[in-house]
Amino acid sequence: MTKKCLGCGSVLQTENRELDGYVEEKDYSIANLCRRCFRMKYYGEFHFIERKNDEFIDILKGVSETNSLVLYLVDLFTLTNNIDNINKYLKNDTILVITKRDIMPKSINNDKILQYIRNLNTSKNIKDIEIISSVNNDGLDELYNKIKKYQTEKLVYVVGNTNAGKSTLINKMMKNYSTTDSAITTSILPATTLGQMNIQLDKTLTLVDTPGLIDESSFSNYVDIKILKRITPKKEIKPKTFQLKVGKTIEVENLIRIDYLGGNKNSFTSYFSNDLRINQINVSTHKKEFLEHEKYIFDVKGREDIVINGLGYIKIVDPGTVTVYVPKGVSVVKRDSLV
Ligand SMILES: Nc1nc2c(ncn2[C@@H]2O[C@H](COP(=O)(O)OP(=O)(O)OP(=O)(O)O)[C@@H](O)[C@H]2O)c(=O)[nH]1
Numbered sequence: 441m442t443k444k445c446l447g448c449g450s451v452l453q454t455e456n457r458e459l460d461g462y463v464e465e466k467d468y469s470i471a472n473l474c475r476r477c478f479r480m481k482y483y484g485e486f487h488f489i490e491r492k493n494d495e496f497i498d499i500l501k502g503v504s505e506t507n508s509l510v511l512y513l514v515d516l517f518t519l520t521n522n523i524d525n526i527n528k529y530l531k532n533d534t535i536l537v538i539t540k541r542d543i544m545p546k547s548i549n550n551d552k553i554l555q556y557i558r559n560l561n562t563s564k565n566i567k568d569i570e571i572i573s574s575v576n577n578d579g580l581d582e583l584y585n586k587i588k589k590y591q592t593e594k595l596v597y598v599v600g601n602t603n604a605g606k607s608t609l610i611n612k613m614m615k616n617y618s619t620t621d622s623a624i625t626t627s628i629l630p631a632t633t634l635g636q637m638n639i640q641l642d643k644t645l646t647l648v649d650t651p652g653l654i655d656e657s658s659f660s661n662y663v664d665i666k667i668l669k670r671i672t673p674k675k676e677i678k679p680k681t682f683q684l685k686v687g688k689t690i691e692v693e694n695l696i697r698i699d700y701l702g703g704n705k706n707s708f709t710s711y712f713s714n715d716l717r718i719n720q721i722n723v724s725t726h727k728k729e730f731l732e733h734e735k736y737i738f739d740v741k742g743r744e745d746i747v748i749n750g751l752g753y754i755k756i757v758d759p760g761t762v763t764v765y766v767p768k769g770v771s772v773v774k775r776d777s778l779v
């Protein structure tokens with residue numbers, strides 16, 4: 441009989457240490473974690489995994505053949521108007537769960553976030569929305585009640601992009617609402633969960649953890665683990681406001697840069713991990729490395745955010761023209777301001 445890793449859901453195997461689920465032969469009979477999960481959990485050692493999204497899409501297709509309720513998790517920090525793209529694969533009733541509320545400033549009103557999402561005209565499958573923080577336990581009772589309200593079968597699938605916080609939520613729900621705990625591996629790395637895992641909360645509810653969709657346009661795919669740790673916010677973000685005249689630029693270390701090219705004196709507020717150094721300099725003195733980046737030009741109508749996928753965003757109050765330089769492959773989009 442095959443055995444699964446309780447951390448990532450991959451099938452345990454002793455043949456190939458390069459593949460998912462590897463354990464040493466001598467440990468197989470007692471192991472309940474693969475080597476990768478074991479090293480992550482007990483030694484904080486990270487190991488990037490290459491993943492193809494075909495697998496994720498196959499899982500969604502499988503889910504769409506059931507009548508189960510789906511929890512679709514979206515990280516508030518990376519919220520943009522393409523959150524609905526998962527619905528081309530799913531027709532199940534869905535609760536949209538916006539995660540990691542704790543890292544966003546309290547000054548952002550939850551009603552404003554809900555309004556932003558409603559304005560997107562998301563698909564009819566989305567029956568309800570809940571904004572949560574698994575870390576602070578915000579919104580979890582409300583989410584639990586909504587699951588009970590909309591649930592049609594025992595199985596409820598938890599899906600979303602990698603790093604959205606699926607496994608963290610399930611661990612927390614087990615802690616809160618079950619007599620047993622789960623210890624699914626969670627980490628800042630993309631693709632931590634590698635296989636489906638059924639986690640039974642009680643007799644009537646089993647949550648199914650799934651591997652996430654890798655968002656290839658996220659910053660997290662273009663940096664090493666050291667930088668990934670720094671760009672990932674751990675605490676409530678402290679926004680920084682700059683009053684800029686044309687010809688000035690804001691740089692976030694040597695990661696990205698935003699030049700102010702046209703408009704009156706304008707207010708820019710940055711929302712990035714507190715660990716990152718953000719400076720205002722003259723456009724003409726920018727660092728050379730930025731020349732390797734991809735360049736995007738935006739005409740801002742005012743009260744809009746420029747979102748750099750996976751890194752953060754800048755709110756711009758008045759109309760103007762900006763140029764944004766980001767590593768090639770990272771997406772940059774404009775949205776109505778969240779605040
Ligand atoms: N600040 C904060 N961090 C969170 C929260 N939920 C999850 N995280 C962090 O986000 C990262 C990803 O969490 P996971 O639970 O592993 O995400 P996942 O969706 O299961 O990711 P994959 O398994 O790769 O698909 C981890 O570093 C978590 O600690 C939250 O509510 N607040």
Ligand SMILES: [Mg+2]
Nearest residue numbers: 606607632633
């Ligand atoms: Mg996971």
